Amino acid sequence: MNIDAMQHVAGQPLAAASLVAPVDRLPEQRELIQAVKAVNVAELFGQNSELTFVLDRETRRPLVRLIDRDTNEVIRQIPPEYLLRLAEELRELGT
Numbered sequence: 001m002n003i004d005a006m007q008h009v010a011g012q013p014l015a016a017a018s019l020v021a022p023v024d025r026l027p028e029q030r031e032l033i034q035a036v037k038a039v040n041v042a043e044l045f046g047q048n049s050e051l052t053f054v055l056d057r058e059t060r061r062p063l064v065r066l067i068d069r070d071t072n073e074v075i076r077q078i079p080p081e082y083l084l085r086l087a088e089e090l091r092e093l094g095t
Contacts, residue, residue, distance in 0.1 A: 049075060059084055 032053070039051050045066055052065045061084065066075040 056084055059088055 048069050050067045050069050054063050064078045
């Protein structure tokens with residue numbers, strides 16, 4: 001797993017402070033990192049694909065992305081971009 005991939009959102013580095021998990025969540029974070037490493041080493045999504053977890057800058061929601069290792073292109077994202085934008089628009093209408 002490319003640890004750098006977990007520290008970037010939309011190609012921009014995250015601030016170090018935003019990567020710090022509360023102390024009670026550190027074991028969960030370590031388990032998640034190990035699971036992602038195992039998936040990437042096993043090449044479950046293909047030899048040229050990599051699973052990453054990032055935070056969306058605008059919504060601060062976690063995203064799961066499947067990335068092409070050669071081009072850094074997002075192959076698939078959960079939740080999809082259109083759902084993130086829809087949720088943001090609905091939130092803005094409610095305030």
